[in-house]
Amino acid sequence: MANIAAQRIKREFKEVIKSEEVAKCAIKLELVNDSFTELKGEIAGPPDTPYEGGNFVLEIKVPETYPFNPPKVRFVTKIWHPNISSVTGAICLDILKDQWAAAMTLRTVLLSLQALLSAAEPDDPQDAVVAKQYKENLEMFESTARHWTNIYAGGPDLNKDFNDKIRKLVEMGVEEHQARVALSSYNWDLERATEQLFS
Amino acid sequence: MATYNSQNFDQPEENCLVEDDTQVPEARFECPICLTWLRDPVLTSCGHRFCRKCIYSWLEKDTDCPVDKTKLNKDTDIFPDNFTRREISQQKTKCPNVVRGCLKELSPLDIEYHLQICKYRIPELPDNEKLRCNFVAVGCIEKFENEVEVKEHLEKNIHNHLNLLSQAYSKFIIDQSTSSNALAQQANFWDPPAKIGSNGLVDEHVNSSNESLIKSLYEKIIILEQKTREQDIIIANMSEQISSCNLLISTVPTKFCFGSFLWPVADFKTKITRMSNNSHMMCYSPGFQTSPFGYKLCIRLNLSPKNPNYLAIFIHMMKTDHDNSLDWPFNGKISITVVHPVNLEQNIKETMMTRPELEAFKKPKQELNPRGFGYTEFALIQDLCSEGFVDKDQLLIKVHVQPV
Structure with a gap:
């Protein structure tokens, strides 16, 4: 060096x-x-x-x-x-x-x-899926980000609804993180996430 | 110390003193790129100071001031800052080794070089390069900066070191006596090897080096024994193969004689004597085949039951694995010759055709068809002996079988 x-x-x-x-x-x-x-x-x-x-x-x-x-x-x-x-x-x-x-x-x-x-800059995104959610459904984005903070960064806010949905997918044999990504990407629509995971 | 301009006046004076061993310059004397004292300082048109080398390196790939992003032209926007250069050179600082007696006062740029050669400096050795006590092996953990300190330590700690030595020695003795049980030791040989670098005192080192030597020898012996065993097995397998090969080879002359078989009857006289003593006794030749998958026959010798002075020669059909692929009864021409070893004109040769109605040519139901076909009075035994057919107590009989 x-x-x-x-x-x-x-x-x-x-x-x-x-x-x-x-x-x-x-x-x-x-x-x-x-x-x-x-x-x-x-x-x-x-x-x-x-x-x-x-x-x-x-x-x-x-x-x-x-x-x-x-x-x-x-x-x-x-x-x-x-x-x-x-x-x-x-x-x-x-x-x-x-x-x-x-x-x-x-x-x-x-x-x-x-x-x-x-201060996120959704017009210059690195993750297009997240940026789209940020622009179209800010509330959904915030609760998803809070959930990720809780799971991966030790944040305090536990989201029982999200955790239940993830558990359902895990019970179907989906890996937990994969399930979280799919649900996050589809605004926590369990049906669409399942469809995407098993298609 | 030096004069402060207004922007730095609120900073406490200690700020420009060293905390560690490196000098941290005041902000106005610090290059924002290398974060050390400005060397050959330059001033930009936007009012920022840099080392000449630093800012020109930056402008090779960028066009903006690293501090405020103002566009800079390296030919027109950068000026030597001799004022700051003089200020820095007047920043006389005492050598940090002043506590050990260095009285030098130098400018910050010179002090860097001086620190490397200052005879009052503490050599900055990393922990693993520091000098260790000579008795480290028996548990003295002291570390030193230089030889003088080591010497001093050794002189002051004779008593201590002797104690450590005697402790290590007694532990060594105990280790030796506890490991006298040979069987237990042998079992130890199969423990996984000790990790390299595990801390150990001297006695353990000695012990473990002996032990590892014995262990490696022991392992070698085991390996060799196993190899020997393997070789024995290989040899046994091979000799088995060879004997089966030999068996196969030995059948070749009889299997591949194509019906033309030469039978040397050894110990002829003994055989005759034994046959004359026991009228039921007969001599059989090995079986031979008309082709590799053809008929199998053999020759029978005995004394004629009617006149024991005559030698009877018969042919018997023998059983094979492939009899079902052959035509029965056997049909062909058989000639029997008693070969004279010297004069071929004296050979006694008889030829006969098979007769299908005879039991002797039917498919054999036993190993050997009990019915044979041949001559009950082929030759006078006395003649065979007197006319020289028996050479070295051996009579040579040739049979030629041609299936039709």
Whole structure:
């Protein structure tokens, strides 16, 4: 790894550790290896969003050309969000692509991601299914996102209705996550989800 | 310390002092790209400072200021910032090793280099590269930065180290005595091998190296024994195959003689004597076939019941597995020759045709058809002996059978 990248990550790491956001438990950063090429980030779901109360883990890979190129970031925790792939966790965020600037840091990236959770951009989607639901049925989107936060990120809101529907599909032999994806994609219409799963 | 301009005045002075071993610069002296002291600082038209190298590297792939995204032209929007360069060079800082006696005061850019050569520095060794006590093997876990500390530790801890040694020794003795039971030890050999890198004291190391040697030898012996056993089995199987092959081969001359069979009657005189003593005694030749899947016959010798001076030669049909594929009664020409070993003109040859009405040529119901066909008085035994037919106590009889 280029010296400047490792040196900068070292500096940034210290910066994040000391930051007030860490003190408030809003963001977290951990080293994965000694060479500062891979880190584990964590952001708290912002208040007044369906993600409130959840903790979202991020995989951060630092390229050798950092900070001249952005770090590669994806969600490890499964999340229901128009700009984040519900399958791979890939993130559609301009500053992680062409809008990256060398003066940005891991701290600003984590804060930007947190902001993205508060303000989705359905017109520039990463997950088309989620984005469609967001635009057509915001209420349904929010309860689905809340349910995913509950299941995968430790969020507080338990949705009994959704869980019952998933259990029905699981009893039919469908894998649980697969059942959740199908139901989420079809606005929790059990019949249509079943049809899609068994077609 | 240095003068502050207004924007940084609210920052406490400690901010520019080191916390760890690296110096963290004030924000106005820090490059936003490499996050270290500005080297060869430049100022952009939008009012941001960078290291020259950093901003030019950035502008190779981008056109905006990394801080505020203002469009920047690398030929017209970037100026050397000699004011800041001078400010930084005047930021004399004391060497962090001042507590150990270094009195150097240097600019932040120079201090980085100085830290590497400062003779008061603490060598920053990772845990695994630190010096260990010589007695680490018996349980002394101290770690040191340099040889001097090691020496000091060794001098101060003689008593301690002796204690550790004696403990390790007694444990070694106990281990040895408990492992004297050979059978138990042998059973131990089949335990899975110990994990490499598991912590162990010296005695365990010694023990385990001996044990592993014996263990590997023992395993080798077992493997060799097993191999021997396998080889024995292979050999047994092979010899079985060979004997069955031999059996097969031995039938070849009789099966593939195509009806022309030569029978050397060995021990002729003994046979005659025995037959004259017992009138029911008869000699049979091995069976031979007219073709591989043809009729099977054999030759019978005995003394003529009417006149025991005469040798009788008969032919008998024999049973085979493929009799049902043949025509019965057997029909053909049979010639019998007593071969003279020297003079072929003296050969005694008789030829006869089968007679279908005879019982002898019907399909044999037993291994050998009890009825034969031939000559009760083929030749005088005395003549055979005197005329030289019996050579080395052996009479040669040839039978040629031609099915029709």
